[in-house]
Amino acid sequence: MNIIRKGELLEVIIPAKWNQITIDQLLREVWSGPKKQIHQLRTDKAVLLNGEQANWHFPMSTGDRLQIKFFLEKDFGVIPSFHNIDILYEDDHLLVVNKPAGMDTHPNEPTEVNTLANAVAFYLQANGEFRKVQHIHRLDQNTTGAILFAKYPFIAAILDRMLEQREISRxxxxxxxxxxxxxxxxxxxxxxxxxxxxxxxxxxxxxxxxxxxxxxxxxxxxxxxxxxxxxxxxxxxxxxxxxxxxxxxxxxxxxxxxxxxxxxxxxxxAAMLTFIHPLTNEKIECRAPFLDEPPIFPDQSLEWIKR
Missing domain, CATH: 3.30.2350.10 (Pseudouridine synthase)
Incomplete structure (x- = not known):
C-alpha cells in the first residue's frame, strides 16, 4: 500500500480496494479511528484530497491522493534523557523498544529522567522527531522485553483498541x-x-x-x-x-x-510482540533479545517459543 509521510502529512494513494469509499468510512470503519480525534481532524480541516479541502462524504477513487495532518510537533510529555536503548522496530507511526531490567516504563513524577519513556523521548529528539511519547502497554521495572510506543495520538488510539481486543499478541x-x-x-x-x-x-x-x-x-x-x-x-x-x-x-x-x-x-x-500494522496491513513480529548479564534465560529460549 502506498502510504508515506510528507512533513506534517500522511499521504495515502487510494488503492483499488478502497475505491468508492468515503474519507469518513476510511477513518471510522477501515481504520477504526477514535470519534474524538476524527471530529478534531474535521474541525481543524486537517484532511486534503488531491490537494484541496476534502468532502468527507464524497466517494474517493482509486489513485486519489489523500493527505492527513498527523505529524504535528508536540511536547514530549517527559524530559528527554539519554540511555542506551535497543530499537526492535520503527517506522513513521510507531516503535518497539527492548526494555532492560531496572528501568520503569514511564515516570511517576514529572522530574523523573531514568525511565524508558525518557530514553525514547531523547531518541526521537536526536532524530528530529518532536512527538508526545505514548506507551501502549507497560512492563514492571524488573521485567525485560518488548514495549510498543505510538508516535502520534491517532495511531495510539488505534493501538490501544487493538490491545484491548487482543489483536496485539504478547x-x-x-x-x-x-x-x-x-x-x-x-x-x-x-x-x-x-x-x-x-x-x-x-x-x-x-x-x-x-x-x-x-x-x-x-x-x-x-x-x-x-x-x-x-x-x-x-x-x-x-x-x-x-x-x-x-x-x-x-x-x-x-x-x-x-x-x-x-x-x-x-x-x-516479554519475548515476542506480534500484530498487523493498522495502517499498512503488514505483519509486524518483534523478538526481543535477552539483555541480562549474567544471562538468566537459555540462549535458545526464543527459538523454543510455540505459536
Missing part, C-alpha cells in the same frame, strides 16, 4: 520454581490490590478479571525449575507474577511473590 518467557504439572494450562483468577502492601497485588474475588495461558517449554529437574511461555488475555498489574504464585509456582527470583532466590530479578521477559 508472549512472555518465565522461569518458575518447581516442576509444573501438565504441558499447558490456563489460570483465570481475578486480581486486586493487596491491602497490606502498597505495591503488591493478589488474587481477590472482588478484583478485575485476569486470564493467563501458559505452556511448558523445558524443564530443569536438577534446579527444580521450569521454563514456560505465557500469553495474556488481560493486562493486569503483576498478572503473570500473581497468577503463577497462586498455583504454587512463583517466578524464580520474584521475592515479592514467594519466589526462591536465584537471579537478580524475577525471571520474566
Amino acid at each position: 508472549i512472555y518467557l518465565a522461569i518458575i520454581d518447581g516442576m509444573i504439572k501438565g504441558k499447558k494450562g490456563t489460570i483465570q483468577k481475578p486480581i486486586g490490590r493487596d491491602r497490606h502492601h502498597p505495591t503488591k497485588r493478589r488474587v481477590s474475588p472482588t478484583g478485575q478479571n485476569a486470564v493467563t495461558h501458559y505452556q511448558v517449554l523445558k524443564t530443569f529437574p536438577n534446579q527444580n525449575r521450569t521454563l514456560i511461555q505465557c500469553k495474556l488475555d488481560t493486562g493486569r498489574t503483576h498478572q503473570i507474577r500473581v497468577h503463577l504464585s497462586s498455583i504454587g509456582h512463583p517466578l524464580t527470583g520474584d521475592l515479592l511473590y514467594g519466589g526462591k532466590p536465584g537471579y537478580s530479578r524475577q525471571a520474566l521477559h
Whole structure:
C-alpha cells in the first residue's frame, strides 16, 4: 500500500480496494479511528484530497491522493534523557523498544529522567522527531522485553483498541520454581490490590478479571525449575507474577511473590510482540533479545517459543 509521510502529512494513494469509499468510512470503519480525534481532524480541516479541502462524504477513487495532518510537533510529555536503548522496530507511526531490567516504563513524577519513556523521548529528539511519547502497554521495572510506543495520538488510539481486543499478541518467557504439572494450562483468577502492601497485588474475588495461558517449554529437574511461555488475555498489574504464585509456582527470583532466590530479578521477559500494522496491513513480529548479564534465560529460549 502506498502510504508515506510528507512533513506534517500522511499521504495515502487510494488503492483499488478502497475505491468508492468515503474519507469518513476510511477513518471510522477501515481504520477504526477514535470519534474524538476524527471530529478534531474535521474541525481543524486537517484532511486534503488531491490537494484541496476534502468532502468527507464524497466517494474517493482509486489513485486519489489523500493527505492527513498527523505529524504535528508536540511536547514530549517527559524530559528527554539519554540511555542506551535497543530499537526492535520503527517506522513513521510507531516503535518497539527492548526494555532492560531496572528501568520503569514511564515516570511517576514529572522530574523523573531514568525511565524508558525518557530514553525514547531523547531518541526521537536526536532524530528530529518532536512527538508526545505514548506507551501502549507497560512492563514492571524488573521485567525485560518488548514495549510498543505510538508516535502520534491517532495511531495510539488505534493501538490501544487493538490491545484491548487482543489483536496485539504478547508472549512472555518465565522461569518458575518447581516442576509444573501438565504441558499447558490456563489460570483465570481475578486480581486486586493487596491491602497490606502498597505495591503488591493478589488474587481477590472482588478484583478485575485476569486470564493467563501458559505452556511448558523445558524443564530443569536438577534446579527444580521450569521454563514456560505465557500469553495474556488481560493486562493486569503483576498478572503473570500473581497468577503463577497462586498455583504454587512463583517466578524464580520474584521475592515479592514467594519466589526462591536465584537471579537478580524475577525471571520474566516479554519475548515476542506480534500484530498487523493498522495502517499498512503488514505483519509486524518483534523478538526481543535477552539483555541480562549474567544471562538468566537459555540462549535458545526464543527459538523454543510455540505459536
